[in-house]
Amino acid sequence: MPTWQDGESAHALVAARLGVDDRLPACTPWDWRGARGAAVTTGGPTIRALRMVKTPEELSALHGAGEAVDRVHARIAEWLRPGRTEDEIGSDIAAALAEEGHERADFVIVASGPHGASPHHGRSDRVVRAGEPVVVDIGGPAPSGHSSDSTLCNRNGRDWRLPA
Incomplete structure (x- = not known):
């Protein structure tokens, strides 16, 4: 997967479906959806569950x-x-x-x-x-x-x- 650099457009890196963390500014996924037709879902609960427990x-x-x-x-x-x-x-x-x-x-x-x-x-x-x-x-x-x-x-x- 290509690396995104600060200042570059991330829209080109968005696939057909995008899960977002709860802390991502709300305007960002909606911009992506309009630019690429991506289906936007809330990824926060999944990400939070993965981060909660550490070995x-x-x-x-x-x-x-x-x-x-x-x-x-x-x-x-x-x-x-x-x-x-x-x-x-x-x-x-x-x-x-x-x-x-x-x-x-x-x-x-x-x-x-x-x-x-x-x-x-x-x-x-x-x-x-x-x-x-x-x-x-x-x-x-x-x-x-x-x-x-x-x-x-x-x-x-x-x-x-x-x-x-």
């Missing part, structure tokens, strides 16, 4: 992925300093995620200043300035196949003690 192995794997990403977030102050670019900081974070046991970093968002208002900014050559907000959103797959996804926001150095 001890699954719980351990989920905890492991979460603990690894937490260790990376605990080190953010090492890399997040005024005068460095979002990309420099993001590269260090991506390497640390792999060092902590993830297979790779699927995404590392470092969104400083005005970029922090865009939830899927990514990162750029923008230089981080003292005292401004910075959003860091990271995640990727652990060897178990479970993925992490964790977001932290710093404002005026309160969380990572960024010098003002």
